Amino acid sequence: MTAPVVAPDEGVWTQVIGQPAVVAELRAAIADPTAMTHAWLFTGPPGSGRSVAARAFAAALQCPAGGDGTCHQCRTVLAGTHADVHVIVPEGLFIRVEEARDLVRVAGRAPSGGRWQVIIVEDADRMNEGAANAVLKMIEEPPPRTVVMLCAPSLHPDDISVTVRSRCRVIGLRTPTVDAIADVLIRRDAVDPALAAWSAGASGGHVGRARRLARDEEARLTRKAVLDVPLRLVSLAACLDAADDLLGAAKEETEAATGVRDAAETEALKASLGVGARGPGVAAGRGGAGQLKELERQQQRRATRIGRDSFDRALVDLAGLYRDALVRCSAPGETLPLNHPDRRADAEELGRRIGAEGALRRIEAILDCRRALEQNVKPQVALEALTVALRLPS
Ligand SMILES: [Zn+2]
Numbered sequence: 001m002t003a004p005v006v007a008p009d010e011g012v013w014t015q016v017i018g019q020p021a022v023v024a025e026l027r028a029a030i031a032d033p034t035a036m037t038h039a040w041l042f043t044g045p046p047g048s049g050r051s052v053a054a055r056a057f058a059a060a061l062q063c064p065a066g067g068d069g070t071c072h073q074c075r076t077v078l079a080g081t082h083a084d085v086h087v088i089v090p091e092g093l094f095i096r097v098e099e100a101r102d103l104v105r106v107a108g109r110a111p112s113g114g115r116w117q118v119i120i121v122e123d124a125d126r127m128n129e130g131a132a133n134a135v136l137k138m139i140e141e142p143p144p145r146t147v148v149m150l151c152a153p154s155l156h157p158d159d160i161s162v163t164v165r166s167r168c169r170v171i172g173l174r175t176p177t178v179d180a181i182a183d184v185l186i187r188r189d190a191v192d193p194a195l196a197a198w199s200a201g202a203s204g205g206h207v208g209r210a211r212r213l214a215r216d217e218e219a220r221l222t223r224k225a226v227l228d229v230p231l232r233l234v235s236l237a238a239c240l241d242a243a244d245d246l247l248g249a250a251k252e253e254t255e256a257a258t259g260v261r262d263a264a265e266t267e268a269l270k271a272s273l274g275v276g277a278r279g280p281g282v283a284a285g286r287g288g289a290g291q292l293k294e295l296e297r298q299q300q301r302r303a304t305r306i307g308r309d310s311f312d313r314a315l316v317d318l319a320g321l322y323r324d325a326l327v328r329c330s331a332p333g334e335t336l337p338l339n340h341p342d343r344r345a346d347a348e349e350l351g352r353r354i355g356a357e358g359a360l361r362r363i364e365a366i367l368d369c370r371r372a373l374e375q376n377v378k379p380q381v382a383l384e385a386l387t388v389a390l391r392l393p394s
Contacts (some may be wrong), residue, residue: 005031005348011069012056017184018176024152026057037144043154044173047206050151051122058085062114071138084114089122097130104138117146124150131163139167175205185214200353201341217237226314227343239387250310257306262299269295319366326359347367365389
C-alpha cells in the first residue's frame with residue numbers, strides 16, 4: 001500500500017531545515033504506512049530542529065495528501081491543536097511520572113478523527129526513571145494506530161536508556177549549515193539578507209537562536225554582553241562584576257519569560273476558585289489553597305528551568321569564543337569556521353593573551369561550571385568560581 005507523498009521541498013517539509021536525509025527517510029515512512037514503525041527517537045544537537053521534524057512528520061501522517069501543509073489536518077497539527085497529536089513539553093527540569101502516565105493512557109486510545117494517535121515527547125532526556133518506565137511500556141506494546149515520537153539531544157546519548165533507544169527507530173538530525181539557516185530566515189521570516197547572514201553565523205547552527213537574534217534586539221545585546229566578558233576579566237573585582245552581570249541577565253530573562261504568564265495563570269486559577277470576589281481564603285477553602293500551592297510549585301520549576309537554559313546559552317557562547325581563540329592561535333594560517341565569526345578580532349586577542357593551553361583550561365572551567373549548575377550548586381557560587389578561573393594573566 002502506498003500513500004501520497006509530498007515533495008521534499010514542499011508542504012510540511014519546508015519546516016525541516018537543512019536535513020535532506022531525514023526528510024527522505026520520513027517521506028519513505030509516509031509512502032508505506034503498512035510498514036509503520038510505532039516508536040521513533042529524534043535526536044540531534046540543540047537547535048537542529050528535532051521537535052520541528054517530529055511535528056512535520058505528525059502532520060504528514062495525519063494529512064490525507066501526505067503533508068501538503070495547507071489542509072485542516074496539517075494546519076491543526078502544526079498549530080498544536082490537533083485532537084490526535086499530543087505534545088508533552090516538560091515545564092520543570094524533569095518529566096514527572098504522572099505526566100508520563102497520562103500519556104500512556106492517551107496512547108492506548110484509538111484516534112478520534114485522525115489517522116493515527118500521535119504522542120510527541122520533547123526533551124525525552126528529562127524523563128526520570130519512573131517516567132521512562134511508563135514510556136517504555138507504551139512503546140513495547142504499541143496499539144496498532146499509535147505512533148510515539150521521542151525527541152532528545154544527541155549530546156548526552158546516555159540520557160535515554162539503552163532499552164528505550166533499542167525499541168525506537170532513530171532519526172539523527174545534523175547541525176544545519178549557516179547558509180540553510182540564513183536562507184530560511186530570509187524566505188520564511190522575511191529577515192533582511194545581511195541580518196539573516198549575521199544571525200545564522202552567530203547562532204552556532206541553532207535555528208531558533210538564529211531567529212531570535214534576527215528578530216530581537218535584546219537577544220543581540222545579551223549575546224554581546226556575554227561575549228564581552230572574556231576580555232574584561234583583568235582583575236578579581238572585574239571577575240566578580242562579570243559573574244554578577246551574568247546572574248542579572250539570567251534573572252531578567254527569567255522574569256521577562258515568566259512574570260506576565262505566572263500572574264495570568266494565578267488570576268485564572270483564583271477566578272475559577274471564586275477567590276477575589278469574596279476575599280482570599282473565604283471561598284477557596286483547603287482544596288483551593290492546595291491548588292494554588294501546586295501552581296506555585298509548577299511556576300517555580302519552570303522559572304528554574306528558564307534560568308538554567310539562560311546560563312546554558314551563555315556558557316555555550318563563552319566556550320565557543322575560547323574555542324575560536326584556540327583555533328586562531330593553534331592554526332592561524334587556516335580558515336577554519338568560527339563559532340562567532342563576528343568576534344574574530346576578540347578571539348585572536350584572547351589567543352595572544354592566554355595561548356592554546358590557556359584556552360583549553362578555560363573551556364574545561366566552563367564545562368565544570370555547567371556540571372556544577374546541573375548539580376544544583378548555587379548559581380552565584382558557580383559563576384564566581386568560573387569567572388575567576390577565566391581571569392586573564394596580568
Ligand atoms: Zn495536509
